[in-house]
Amino acid sequence: MSKAEMLRKLFMGKNLIRIVGAHNGLTAKLVESAGFDGIWASSLEVSASHAVPDANILTMQDYLDAAIDMNEAVSIPVVVDVDQGYGNSTNVIHMVKKFETAGIAGIIMEDKLFPKQNSLLAGGRQELATIGEFVGKIMAAKNAQESKDFMVIARIEALIAGWGQEEAMKRAKAYVNAGVDGIMIHSKKNNPDEITEFIKNFDLNVPIVVVPSTYPSFTEEKIKSFPKIRMVIYANHVIRSAVTSIKETLKEIKDAGGIDTVSRKIIPVEELFELQGTSEMKENEKKFLFKQEKITALVPAAGVIKEPSLKPLLQDTPLVMLDVNGKSILQRNVELLKSLGIKDIFVVSGPNSDKINIEGINIIQNKNFENSHILYSIMCAEEKLNGKLLLVYSDILFEKEIIEKLLKSEEDITLVIDGSFKNSKIRQSKKEEHDLVLVKAKHDPVEGERIIRPKRDNPVLKIGKKIGVEEANYEYIGLALFSEKGIEDLKKAYEEEKTTYSEGLFNEAVNFDMANLHDILMRMIQKGYKVSSMEIDKGWSEIHTFEDYKRVSRMIAD
Structure with a gap:
């Protein structure tokens, strides 16, 4: 149910409607919480609230x-004091569209001339629009509204201006x-007599x-004796x-000389947090806010190129x-990682x-590169290995979805x-060259699945280059x-x-420094x-040879 419908329903009921003036979301919420x-x-x-005159x-x-x-802070209808409609009938049309679109339930528009002065201002200039002009504004407002439930209420200022009962009627x-x-x-009389006469x-x-700001003796009990009165507005008591x-x-x-005595008289900050909706925010955080852990990525890339087919390509450039x-391989992987x-x-x-000149990375040198392998390179970054670590070999390219799941x-x-790998002639040829790191995991691959497998606990039982193909x-x-x-x-x-x-x-490995991961x-x-695994089916490539390089280049071009 829209708030405009809620307001209509209130007017169709039997109870006196009581609304209270507010000026921001917090004061509106206090009004609602008061019932x-x-x-x-x-x-x-x-x-x-802006420290400027109501003019x-x-x-x-x-x-x-x-x-x-105010409307977003509460679940009850908001009725807006729109002065004279902020201009002529053209302005009124624009105003109604804006306020109705914002979910406002209704407006109250007064029949004064622009610019106005507050009705209760002593000695204020209270100039009224002609009846014809204001009727035009009313018709413009009603024609502009989209919903039949949106309410337009006319505020008559004839008694304020001293023009009498006849003019008001x-x-x-x-x-x-x-x-x-x-x-x-x-x-603006200090008693309700001219109001009751009009009614x-x-x-x-x-x-x-009615708005009994200046005649507070007109209590709800007395108002209820006038069935034609359906709404009372306590207009400015919140800010006062x-x-x-x-x-x-x-x-x-x-x-x-301090806050010791006054602190005991004001609400605790916890109550303010509740008014701000902090508890709801914390609950939503538990449901929907997934904290991004700090993750460090490490690329061990200190190896010396020994593959003859790649040497002419690389010369003095790292793989x-x-x-x-x-x-470059690194540029592609860095862009992918940063996107995550x-x-x-x-x-x-x-x-x-x-020659490694990629923006946004940190270089750590393995000065013993000629006599060491991947494990040694990883430990060259030991001081940086705090928290979660993503290890990425330097000669591979991979699909983003693999990293997302990992x-x-x-x-x-x-x-x-x-x-x-068992179904790939390319991978089998590399096995013959002892170029594959094979794994014996607890469960065999699920036949027919593609790319990334469903999550299951599949611990690694063995890992190495010398595991037999039949066992791996x-x-x-x-x-x-x-x-x-x-x-x-x-570590x-x-x-x-x-x-x-x-x-x-x-x-x-021939010795500890030459050990692989x-x-x-x-x-x-x-x-x-326990060494766990995440199963995939393809979705990656490595470049160890010139043939690998040609194949990967074709794949990326396609």
Whole structure:
């Protein structure tokens, strides 16, 4: 149900409608929490909150913005004090469209001339529009509205201007004939006598609205004895009480020389948080806000090119900077990682590190590149390995979806493994050259699935280049994710194995410094560490040879 429908329904009911003036979202929310039926977006309150006179100094947009703030803060109808409609009939049409579109339930428009002065201002200039001019505005407003429920109420200022009962009634009849949904009769007398006189003579079939600001003795109990009155507006008491309280608080702080005494008299900050909707915000955060962990990406790229078919292409350029259809391998991977919010990217370089000139990365040099391998390069960045780490080998390209899913892993060590290698002649030929890091995982690949497999717990049981093809069921592709704990476990294992294997063979490596990542992972598995996996089916490529380079270039071009 729209708020305009809610307001209509209130007018069709039997109970007196009580609405209270407000000037922003907070005061509107306080009115609603106090149990009133609606909000009066008072031009006096709004202008006073800007510390300017209520004299058409603020623009329509100023009042619209304030009304929107109030409307969005509450679930009850908002009725807006639109002064004279902010201009002539053309302005009124524009105004109605704007306020109705914003979800405002209704407006009350007064029959004064522009610029106005507040009706209660002592000695104020109270000039009225002609009946004909204001009737035109009413008709413009009613024709402009889209919903039949949106309400346009005419505010008669004849009694305020001292023009008497006869003029007030003449205007009421003209405005009702023009199509208004209600009449607000206004008075600045300190008693309700001229209001009650008007009501007794009022025989038109629209509801009456009263504003007892200057005649507070006209209580709801007395108002209810006049059934034609359907709405009472307590127009400006919120801002007046706010000013009163603020002045008292400031005086006490100044007189007491501090806030000790006054702090006990005002609401706790927790209540203010509730009025702001902080609890709801926190609940929404739990449901919908997924905190982005800080993730560091590490690219070990210190290897010396030994493949004869690539040497003419690279000469003194690292493999990671090999141009593939206009962009280097590293540039493509850095752009992909940054698109996923990964900004801390480190590259461990070897020879010709000055040729790695990608913006937004950090270079760490492996000065022992000639006598070391990937594991040593990883540990060259040991000081940077804090928190979650994404490890990306320097010679691979991959689809974005693989990284997106890998980043969701909650395991401590997760390797990306591909189950398609047995069906690929290219991968089989590389196996013959001992160029594949094979994996024996707990579960075999699911036949027929494509790209990224459904999530399942499939721990790695064995990993290495010397595992037989018959035993292996996956290939490790060179992508891994380590949690903060996983990185600490890797560091710990590295120090332990380094001490134990200071000389001689280490797993499949000729010595510890020449170890690959899979060498230490295999030792960790043997010691009881869990190494998890994320299964894929293709979606990546490596460049180890010139034939690889040609194939990948064709794929990217397509």
